[in-house]
Each structure stands twice: as C-alpha cells, then as structure tokens.
Amino acid sequence: MSHPLLGVDSVPDLEGYLRRVGVVFRVFGQRDSGCASYGVRLPGGERWFVKQAVTGDARRSLERAWAFHRSVRHPVIVPQVHRIAAGDGAAVVMPWREGEVLYHAVAGGRGDRTSPGSPMARFRALPVREVLGVLDRILDAHLAVEAAGHVAVDFYDGSLLHDFAGRTVHLVDLDEYRPGPFVLEAERLPGSRRFMAPEEFRRGAVVDVRTTVFTLGRTVRLLLDAGDEERAWRGTPCQLAVAHRATRAVPGERYGSVREFVDAWRAVAGAATMAPC
8 A cells, every 4th residue: 555645646635635644733824935834644653744835936946945855865954755746736745853943934024033932032042062063963964965066045044943852953945945056047035134145135146155155154143142133142252253254245255165164163163262263
C-alpha cells in the first residue's frame, strides 16, 4: 500500500484529501507568501507539514524552492521531499519539526519581536552560549548553501523555527533562495529590510555570496542583541567587529565568501572577552 502523502502525485482538493487520510492538527491560513499550510498526523503517528501555493507568485516561488531543495541538503534545513499537484496549484510535503517561528509578520509587514512572551523576546533571553550554538548551526547550513552555488534571498528571523524545549533550530521557507550570482531585474528582492543588503534594492545590481554574507552578518547582529534597537549587544567586541565587516554597504568591503565570514566568526567566538581583535 502506497504512502498517503509520499505515494500520491495529484489530488483535486488538498485539504479535503488531508482530512481523509489523517488528522489535520494545525492550519496556517493563506499568508503574505500566498501559501496555505497544514500539519497532518497520519495513522500510526507520523506527522508532516504540507504547504500549498494558492497564488501565481507563490507557485513560482514553490517551483524555485523545489529546485533549491534538490541541490542543497543539510540537517538544519527542513527538506521538501515530495510534490503533489493540487487543484490549480502545487503542494510540497515536508517532515514536521517542532518549534516556534521566531517572528511572524502580520498585515502590513509588522509583527511583534519585543513583548515578553513573544518567541523572539524569549530567544533573546537565552544564555549567550545557547544563542551562539544556534548561530553556528545557521552559519553551517549556509556553508552548504554556498557550496551548492546558491545565494540567500528573503532570509530573516521568520525563517527560524526554534524548539525551546529541545534546544534545536531549523530553517524553513527558503523558497526564494536561488543560484547565484545573478543580476537583479526587478526594483527589489523580497525580504525583510532589517536583513537585506543595499544591492537587493537596486535594479541591475549583482547579487552573490557577498549578499549572503551581509544577511548572515545581520542575523548575527540581531539575534545576539538583548533588544530590538541594537543597543544591547551580548557578544564580545571582536564578534561585533566581524558582524560590522560582514554588513558593510559596499560588497567588496565585506568578507568575500560565506566560508571566509564563518571562519572569521568562529575564530573569535571562543576568544576571551577582552582578547584583542
């Protein structure tokens, strides 16, 4: 007997089908991404995450994501393992991972990072050693991205699924990652301004691994801060210096690759607080 999710190629009504073959225990309604998603528990206890594109832009993004996941594999990156044609669109099947997304944007692009009970505020209250461990796993995953010839697009704190109980992190919704370098043909790329490099807002600019370096530098800067205004750095001066170089406005002044940035970060991550940079 074929697997009810991994052994089916087409269904006319995705949600109806999911409810017939299992228990839909979570529903994530259509978001700004143009996707609707479901947490499904099959008989026997298997749990899966099924994501359906319901707009034209989302279908193109999901197609790009499928190609990305065929090229890039890493334990921290939640993989897309199967595709299903669903109605007029497409859906992908992924293993379910426990955790909370650190940031949820709401209508108008705003969300909450600062209230005491929010996932981001709780993350920022974790011991520095634990945050550094999360950052190291994020960086390691992007070494795999670079090795596969891809660049990060639309990566931000909403891409981080953190399991506070299990102390693990996974990367999700990397649907805009693509082969690089490439020339930006639109007015801007999708993404959060807090994480985006200047060239991502300039038609005709080259987007390459140095753009990924900028995004990762911003990730380090924002996650290793106790607040949302970047006035409460929890790391060392040497770590801050590495983050500053990674996020320089001129691409040529940044680290030349993700590998170079990660090596610089790891070189200072274990250094004494007052050690010279």
